[in-house]
Amino acid sequence: MQFSAAAAPPLKVTPASPLFLREDEIRRGIELLYFGYSAMIRGADAILEAQGLGRAHHRALYFIARRPGLSVGELLGLLGITKQSLGRVLTDLNGRELVEQRIGTNDRRQRLLLLTPAGAALEARLFTELERSMASAYNEAGQQAVTGFWAVLMGLVPPADRAQVEALQG
Amino acid sequence: MQFSAAAAPPLKVTPASPLFLREDEIRRGIELLYFGYSAMIRGADAILEAQGLGRAHHRALYFIARRPGLSVGELLGLLGITKQSLGRVLTDLNGRELVEQRIGTNDRRQRLLLLTPAGAALEARLFTELERSMASAYNEAGQQAVTGFWAVLMGLVPPADRAQVEALQG
DNA sequence: CAAGATATGTCAACATGACTGTCCCAAATC
């Protein structure tokens, strides 16, 4: 997990032009975002397939691991899909005993989502795959690049949604 | 299209820790990549839906616009899908006269893909949506952040695939 | 307490975009 301590020199890319934003620079961002995103999630796919699960299951596991005890409604908000779509995924995950639901303490209508030990183990394996890819990219690009990476991505998120993303941290 | 000239101060995000890569920093990257990517493509979806097209059609139009005259095989390599999946999309786009195919000059087995004027117009509208989102994020984050954004994303791409991504540029 | 709003679950039907496997043709290459 070391980062840029005794690491390789930062990955060189052509720097962004200081004054003007040409179409090519926009297209470069679009393309790198597409290929980078695809590359990051690719590693987890083999694990998922072996379990008979898909990416939708992974996303649910991921956010439940990130915010244990979150409600179904909160998860719906994060995923941005419909209740029906999520329902299928949660039914699967419950049936495989990867996720369990507890009745909310403040509001008994809520179902709070938690990983079972088996669910936590699977999520950890999946996370390790993403981490391998992301840590390598951070390391290669250097610390300052990571800060810029975060800033541009946060800039892509509509301001109204940023609080939700920030709320996942710490 | 101005960029950081008389722009707002760079978007502040908590900087990456200099020495260690904690799990939270990896998760932050994963999450921002997920939400940022989702946010960027969301804008184009409404246009696509009005045309009865999907994201698969958009990706094909995008790369044909980017590299006019590329072959079916090259497009397959960029998209990373199967011939059958792409075939349906190209059949659609041909039928709507958004894309046309010409027989390769060097190799007459190849079908070189080009946008028709209508296809170019649609791709331009879709690109404008992505551009609006990306330009705003670049502007908000600042030039140096953009360079870091590119570097981390390129670091995510497996080295063997990087040449292909670079080849799209200029 | 009654009425309404909210959180969740469920059923049916459907669209999209991936997949696999198989087969075929034309053109290039050995």
Added chain:
DNA sequence: GATTTGGGACAGTCATGTTGACATATCTTG
């Protein structure tokens, strides 16, 4: 001439999203 390569086509399947309607339990409010 035989093999490989680029592309197209058919049939079937799966994963993941959608809409709309409806049910139930619980919370909130007049």
